[in-house]
Amino acid sequence: MIPGPFAYHRPASLQDAVGLLSELGEDARPLAGGHSLIPMMKLRLASPAHLIDLAGIAGLKGLREDGGEIVIGATTTQQELVTSDLVAGKLPILRETSLTIADPQVRYLGTLGGNVANGDPGNDMPAVMLALDATYEIAGKSGTRRLAARAFYQSAYVTALAPGEILTAVRIKVPPAGHGYAYEKLKRKVGDYATAAAAVVLTIGGGKVASCAIGLTNLAETPLYAEEASRIIAGSALDDATVRKAVAAAEAITAPASDGRGPAHYRTKMAGVMLARALARAKARAA
Amino acid sequence: MAKTQIALTVNGRREEALVEPRTLLVHFLREQLNLTGAHIGCDTSHCGACTVDLDGKSVKSCTVFAVQANGAEIRTIEGMANPDGTLHALQEGFREMHGLQCGFCTPGMIMRAHRLLQENPSPTEEEIRFGIAGNLCRCTGYQNIVKAIQYAAARLAGTPFQEAAE
Ligand SMILES: Cc1cc2nc3c(=O)[nH]c(=O)nc-3n(C[C@H](O)[C@H](O)[C@H](O)COP(=O)(O)OP(=O)(O)OC[C@H]3O[C@@H](n4cnc5c(N)ncnc54)[C@H](O)[C@@H]3O)c2cc1C
Ligand code: FES
Ligand code: FES
Numbered sequence: 419m420i421p422g423p424f425a426y427h428r429p430a431s432l433q434d435a436v437g438l439l440s441e442l443g444e445d446a447r448p449l450a451g452g453h454s455l456i457p458m459m460k461l462r463l464a465s466p467a468h469l470i471d472l473a474g475i476a477g478l479k480g481l482r483e484d485g486g487e488i489v490i491g492a493t494t495t496q497q498e499l500v501t502s503d504l505v506a507g508k509l510p511i512l513r514e515t516s517l518t519i520a521d522p523q524v525r526y527l528g529t530l531g532g533n534v535a536n537g538d539p540g541n542d543m544p545a546v547m548l549a550l551d552a553t554y555e556i557a558g559k560s561g562t563r564r565l566a567a568r569a570f571y572q573s574a575y576v577t578a579l580a581p582g583e584i585l586t587a588v589r590i591k592v593p594p595a596g597h598g599y600a601y602e603k604l605k606r607k608v609g610d611y612a613t614a615a616a617a618v619v620l621t622i623g624g625g626k627v628a629s630c631a632i633g634l635t636n637l638a639e640t641p642l643y644a645e646e647a648s649r650i651i652a653g654s655a656l657d658d659a660t661v662r663k664a665v666a667a668a669e670a671i672t673a674p675a676s677d678g679r680g681p682a683h684y685r686t687k688m689a690g691v692m693l694a695r696a697l698a699r700a701k702a703r704a705a
Numbered sequence: 706m707a708k709t710q711i712a713l714t715v716n717g718r719r720e721e722a723l724v725e726p727r728t729l730l731v732h733f734l735r736e737q738l739n740l741t742g743a744h745i746g747c748d749t750s751h752c753g754a755c756t757v758d759l760d761g762k763s764v765k766s767c768t769v770f771a772v773q774a775n776g777a778e779i780r781t782i783e784g785m786a787n788p789d790g791t792l793h794a795l796q797e798g799f800r801e802m803h804g805l806q807c808g809f810c811t812p813g814m815i816m817r818a819h820r821l822l823q824e825n826p827s828p829t830e831e832e833i834r835f836g837i838a839g840n841l842c843r844c845t846g847y848q849n850i851v852k853a854i855q856y857a858a859a860r861l862a863g864t865p866f867q868e869a870a871e
Contacts, residue, residue: 419748426709426726426772449773456768457750459727469726471773497762521839522817523753526762527769608838609751 421459428471432478432557432586435470440559440582442468448584449473450493450532453524454541478531478586481505490588492531497522499530508592511599511619515546518603518615534567535585537575540611544571544641545633546601549617552590558583571640597621598704600696603635604688606679612636613679614688616668618696620651622704627652632664632696636679637672637689644668647693656701664697665690711775715740716784724771730764731755733771734781742782742812746841753840756813757781763820765839782812785819794860795819795853804853806844814840818854827858830869 429435439446445467449455458464472478478493481504488509490499496516499505505512519525519533519542533543534554547554547567554570556563559582567588570578579585593599603615615635621628630651632644647668654660674685708723715738722737734740734757743766746754755767758780785793795815798804805811814837821828821836828836833854834847842850852868859866 420729420732421727423725423727425707426770428772428775452770452773453750453768456770460748473773521753522821522836523756523763523765523839524750527764 419460421456422462422465424459424466425468426471427468428474430474430476432475432584435472435475436557436559436582436584438468438470439584442470444581446470448535450529450535451495451527452532453520453528454532454536454538472531472584483508483592484589486592487589488592490530490590492535492585492587493529494531496520496525496528496530496533500525509550509590511546511550511601511617512543514599515542515601515617518542518601518605521609524609530588531585534570534588535577535579537571537577539574539639539641540636541641542601542603542612542615542635545615545635546617547588547590548633548641548643549619549631550590550593551631552588554585555587555589556583557586562586564589568643573639593619594621596705598700598702600699600703602692602696602699604692611679614672614674614685614692616689616692616696618693618700620697620700620704622656622701625655627654627656632668632693634668634672634689634693637674637685639673642671644671644693646671651697656697661694661697665693668693709772709775711772713774713776714778716780722771726770726772728771729767730757730759730769730771730774730779731766733774734766734779740781740783743816744809744812746809746813751841752810752813753817753837754810754813756816756840758816758820761820761823763817763839780816780819782815785815793819794857795822798853798856798860799850802849802853802856804845804850810840810842810844814842814850818857822854822858822861826862828854830855 447466449469449471478491499516552567598620601617604613612635617633620630630648632648634642647664650664669690672686674682676682712721744754746752750768757766856866
């Protein structure tokens with residue numbers, strides 16, 4: 419399968435990339451790891467006339483700690499998230515999630531920015547970003563802006579990114595030391611997108627949940643922030659009755675497709691199972 | 706569509722070529738450089754038969770444009786044998802342990818295993834299986850592929866290979 423023809427650009431600066439994107443308009447697309455875009459181009463589901471490769475822009479790479487936040491450049495790869503000591507120490511849910519994505523070859527090239535900007539409800543990182551209440555940094559012709567991940571996803575492949583904008587970094591407030599976390603993903607085989615998956619980040623103090631945030635993957639047109647379920651868990655002792663209530667609240671907001679991964683009803687139930695498991699694992703990990 | 710000039714190193718040899726931007730790396734290697742070791746199995750980024758090493762990463766060359774590899778250092782199965790022509794420890798391992806039947810997946814398996822052993826010279830069986838999760842084999846059932854990689858790991862470490870009891 420051979421993609422349609424396109425012109426290739428490899429700008430060395432963000433300014434040049436943004437300039438090219440706005441000049442070339444709707445016919446141009448950023449290229450990051452290419453592991454969502456190139457398969458779509460090979461199937462001719464996408465045929466951009468111009469690709470703006472972000473790989474030459476040094477400023478989009480790498481991770482750093484900035485005050486109480488971790489800032490991850492958009493072209494940081496999933497493999498780099500797996501091997502980063504900073505991630506392992508302070509944001510271990512990103513490592514756990516990366517390891518559920520595809521296979522080693524895909525993780526060497528697939529980027530965090532591409533995963534969260536793609537807008538495919540099957541991508542795993544967006545739900546984690548919702549649970550972590552991450553902020554996206556976005557650059558466009560008229561300057562830069564910041565937007566909460568929770569305000570970013572509109573429908574399948576439709577996000578708050580305007581044509582010509584580039585997602586440059588993800589900022590995440592470092593969760594308190596001793597927080598509990600888990601990403602539970604049901605998939606049919608290695609390399610598969612989720613049948614259902616749940617991300618949980620919580621803190622526990624004095625036997626009670628002090629804070630809790632839940633994200634869900636591939637259960638609707640967009641990743642879901644399970645706000646009510648999160649609220650039900652917060653303040654509880656994570657007893658069985660409360661978990662059942664939260665599971666019901668989470669299931670209620672799902673609207674999955676019936677497809678090769680199973681009928682909608684099954685996937686909704688699996689969302690509940692993934693959430694219950696993620697809560698149990700997060701609880702066991704919380705100090 | 707206008708062609709783009711690229712320069713890269715493949716198996717230690719500098720190559721310069723004109724490519725269409727849409728040319729996939731696997732087509733460039735197979736058709737322009739006549740390096741047919743990287744196979745096209747699925748053409749949908751799943752099977753890993755097209756795996757090559759690119760700047761220290763295992764990549765599926767059916768999902769990379771040749772222009773993205775401009776300036777890169779690439780190694781393919783053709784660059785694995787020792788300079789004196791003897792087999793690399795991984796190649797030897799696949800032969801000794803019967804790590805292949807039809808052989809279609811083997812170049813990708815070996816290139817992936819090569820990078821895995823660079824990063825983790827003495828992997829556990831579980832780490833090997835997780836490490837080759839992006840490479841599919843329709844013939845062997847993987848058992849002997851795992852053994853072949855264990856054989857190569859021992860060989861490269863200079864220790865005798867102990868086959869685990871079944
Ligand atoms: C076999 C296989 C299995 C996979 N399984 C999973 C899985 O289980 N879970 C999962 O989450 N993903 C999976 N993926 C997708 C993979 O993680 C992709 O790498 C990821 O979705 C996109 O990242 P990328 O860097 O490759 O982006 P690209 O493919 O380069 O880009 C994707 C889209 O985002 C846009 N884009 C990229 N970067 C930016 C940016 N910085 N700013 C604005 N727009 C941008 C592009 O224009 C394009 O529209 C799989 C891929 C393959 C091939
Ligand atoms: S041919 Fe590239 S992954 Fe199958
Ligand atoms: S030996 Fe035939 S596909 Fe692996």
